Amino acid sequence: MSYPNLAVAIEPVRDPCLVEAVVDAGGRVVPLAEARVLVWLAGPDTFPSLPDAVEWVALSYAGIEAYLASGVLDDRRLWTNASGFYAAGCAEHALALLLAGLRQIPASVLLGWNDAVIPPAVRTLRGATVTIIGAGGIGRELAPRLTACGARVIAVNHSGRNLDGADLTLRSTETDRALGEADHVVLAAPSTPSTHHLLNDRTLGLLKPHSWVVNVARGPLIDQAALGRALRAGTIAGAALDVTDPEPPADDDPLWSLPNLIVTPHIANPAPGLTREMAPWLAENLRRFAAGEDLVARVDPARGY
Amino acid sequence: MSYPNLAVAIEPVRDPCLVEAVVDAGGRVVPLAEARVLVWLAGPDTFPSLPDAVEWVALSYAGIEAYLASGVLDDRRLWTNASGFYAAGCAEHALALLLAGLRQIPASVLLGWNDAVIPPAVRTLRGATVTIIGAGGIGRELAPRLTACGARVIAVNHSGRNLDGADLTLRSTETDRALGEADHVVLAAPSTPSTHHLLNDRTLGLLKPHSWVVNVARGPLIDQAALGRALRAGTIAGAALDVTDPEPPADDDPLWSLPNLIVTPHIANPAPGLTREMAPWLAENLRRFAAGEDLVARVDPARGY
Numbered sequence: 005m006s007y008p009n010l011a012v013a014i015e016p017v018r019d020p021c022l023v024e025a026v027v028d029a030g031g032r033v034v035p036l037a038e039a040r041v042l043v044w045l046a047g048p049d050t051f052p053s054l055p056d057a058v059e060w061v062a063l064s065y066a067g068i069e070a071y072l073a074s075g076v077l078d079d080r081r082l083w084t085n086a087s088g089f090y091a092a093g094c095a096e097h098a099l100a101l102l103l104a105g106l107r108q109i110p111a112s113v114l115l116g117w118n119d120a121v122i123p124p125a126v127r128t129l130r131g132a133t134v135t136i137i138g139a140g141g142i143g144r145e146l147a148p149r150l151t152a153c154g155a156r157v158i159a160v161n162h163s164g165r166n167l168d169g170a171d172l173t174l175r176s177t178e179t180d181r182a183l184g185e186a187d188h189v190v191l192a193a194p195s196t197p198s199t200h201h202l203l204n205d206r207t208l209g210l211l212k213p214h215s216w217v218v219n220v221a222r223g224p225l226i227d228q229a230a231l232g233r234a235l236r237a238g239t240i241a242g243a244a245l246d247v248t249d250p251e252p253p254a255d256d257d258p259l260w261s262l263p264n265l266i267v268t269p270h271i272a273n274p275a276p277g278l279t280r281e282m283a284p285w286l287a288e289n290l291r292r293f294a295a296g297e298d299l300v301a302r303v304d305p306a307r308g309y
Numbered sequence: 310m311s312y313p314n315l316a317v318a319i320e321p322v323r324d325p326c327l328v329e330a331v332v333d334a335g336g337r338v339v340p341l342a343e344a345r346v347l348v349w350l351a352g353p354d355t356f357p358s359l360p361d362a363v364e365w366v367a368l369s370y371a372g373i374e375a376y377l378a379s380g381v382l383d384d385r386r387l388w389t390n391a392s393g394f395y396a397a398g399c400a401e402h403a404l405a406l407l408l409a410g411l412r413q414i415p416a417s418v419l420l421g422w423n424d425a426v427i428p429p430a431v432r433t434l435r436g437a438t439v440t441i442i443g444a445g446g447i448g449r450e451l452a453p454r455l456t457a458c459g460a461r462v463i464a465v466n467h468s469g470r471n472l473d474g475a476d477l478t479l480r481s482t483e484t485d486r487a488l489g490e491a492d493h494v495v496l497a498a499p500s501t502p503s504t505h506h507l508l509n510d511r512t513l514g515l516l517k518p519h520s521w522v523v524n525v526a527r528g529p530l531i532d533q534a535a536l537g538r539a540l541r542a543g544t545i546a547g548a549a550l551d552v553t554d555p556e557p558p559a560d561d562d563p564l565w566s567l568p569n570l571i572v573t574p575h576i577a578n579p580a581p582g583l584t585r586e587m588a589p590w591l592a593e594n595l596r597r598f599a600a601g602e603d604l605v606a607r608v609d610p611a612r613g614y
Contacts, residue, residue, distance in 0.1 A: 092435055092459065093433065093435075096408070096412070096433055096434060096435065096458060096459075097412055099408060099458070100405075100408035100409060100411070100412040100414060101412075101414070103401070103404060103405035103408060103409070104405060104408070104409045104412075104414045106405070107401070107402055107405040107406075107409075107573070107576070108573065108576065109405060109406070109409045109414060109415065109571065109573060110414065110415070110418045112571070112572060112573040112574060112576075113415045113418050113419065113571060114418065116565065116572070116574075117557035117558070117572065117574040118574060119574055122573070122574050122576060122579075123574065123576050123579035123580055123581060124579070124581050126576045126579040126582075128398065128401055128582075129401060130397055130398075130401065148457050149454075149457045149458055151457075152453050152454045152456075152457035152458075153401060153404070153454055153457075154397065154401075252422035253422070260421065266414065266417070266418060267417060267421070267422065268412070268413065268414060268417040268427070269417060269421075269422040269423060269424055269427050269428065271412070271413065271417075271427060271428050271431045274427075274428035274429070274431040275428055276428060276429050277431075277433075
């Protein structure tokens with residue numbers, strides 16, 4: 005099917021994966037001045053002034069708090085983000101971080117063949133309860149990976165609506181209970197005022213001395229100073245962060261010196277492959293746009309994601 | 310049910326988990342001189358001379374090549390090993406090692422937040438083909454964990470009998486084909502003359518520049534000098550070994566200096582938890598022994614495992 009009116013600008017660079025997605029969806033790639041749709045592949049700082057003819061802006065980020073803060077989003081057109089597009093990558097990375105922690109892989113890298121320290125610290129996912137906080141797209145991908153490893157999954161989300169693959173789904177108002185029942189915690193929530201420092205001195209205190217904390221969502225979900233205190237005191241076993249606050253942490257951040265803290269450089273969905281992940285979702289949304297259907301990943305500025 | 314004649318010695322130490330398993334199975338724990346069954350929790354060097362009344366020896370190791378070499382095994386009684394008892398732990402550790410490699414976790418630990426080196430090296434299991442060589446008990450546990458992560462699984466075993474959860478099962482005579490189709494390889498075979506240096510210069514050459522090699526079985530399955538050459542030349546991406554040859558590697562082994570090699574100290578099933586893993590299997594075998602049924606994990610000295 006071809007839609008001559010499906011004129012799409014891809015800025016600031018015409019990424020070839022997304023050009024292909026537009027063409028596959030029956031559209032044309034055009035300069036911004038001629039576009040009904042803008043696909044924007046960068047942050048808000050360089051965001052262009054929008055011609056009136058632009059009816060829909062497709063942002064390539066899953067977390068859009070910087071766009072909200074910048075005031076770029078208006079109510080004169082549709083906005084979508086990439087919420088859910090990168091969920092599978094985040095879920096795989098969360099599993100990798102959790103297993104690496106439980107299986108003492110970073111400690112083995114740092115200490116070599118240490119029979120005194122490493123074997124007693126090894127833990128297993130089999131029979132462990134893993135709580136996923138903010139269980140939407142990432143949670144749906146992560147739950148079956150965890151249950152395949154023999155873990156029990158508690159999902160926590162805003163609505164409490166049952167997450168496929170979870171053994172139990174709780175509302176976000178029941179987060180304390182979900183943390184109290186957890187052996188390990190994975191953070192997968194958007195960064196909003198209500199998730200800010202969701203893990204802090206008090207809530208970290210609900211976890212166990214063998215607990216690992218994994219964050220593949222956004223740095224501000226954790227009070228990092230509180231995390232450092234818990235790790236130094238040994239009230240939890242470790243933490244594995246693909247996101248930090250700020251990002252990257254300063255070179256002299258005391259987090260770097262904690263042996264039971266793993267930091268990966270925001271690589272759940274590494275930049276070189278990002279548009280390949282986004283392409284099928286963009287094609288689907290272009291089809292929906294042309295057909296006048298609701299778009300996937302509509303941004304609700306009031307909700308903040 | 311109680312079996313007064315089910316007299317079991319647990320040596321050289323009366324491990325409490327296994328004592329409980331014997332009692333649960335209706336048996337009694339006795340000194341070796343009074344035993345019909347010996348549960349032996351150590352290597353062959355200190356193996357006792359066996360009273361004629363011992364009808365069955367239950368070894369606690371999965372790999373028994375040292376027992377075979379020592380000549381301890383005789384044909385006057387039944388022998389079992391722990392083949393399959395620790396499969397779930399090995400499978401979880403194999404997944405942890407493979408994901409750690411693909412997700413550049415060790416590199417992140419060593420290099421810190423390095424945006425130039427790490428993101429381009431990150432790979433995903435989604436859509437990748439993973440070949441499991443020696444797919445028995447570990448393979449049965451590993452295949453569903455891999456497919457939950459979106460991987461395609463090729464199993465290779467002696468018989469070519471279909472492995473549950475694998476997309477394709479090949480005979481060990483087709484190993485070259487299985488390596489040629491693989492993105493990544495997990496070794497899970499016993500150590501026998503026919504698996505010695507199964508990965509060598511030639512077979513490593515069948516892999517790809519993005520391939521990771523994982524070994525959770527036995528060190529001698531890999532020609533480590535050949536592995537070092539492949540890693541230095543970049544003909545494969547990396548290797549993650551929970552077992553080595555010798556074990557541990559010497560302090561000055563050049564393997565330690567390879568940045569794309571992960572070594573964990575034989576912790577797929579860490580010693581502190583081993584008898585807890587073995588207990589339900591011992592109980593089941595004691596029930597079978599009392600009932601005159603075939604035992605699980607019978608050793609075939611001719612086959613070597």
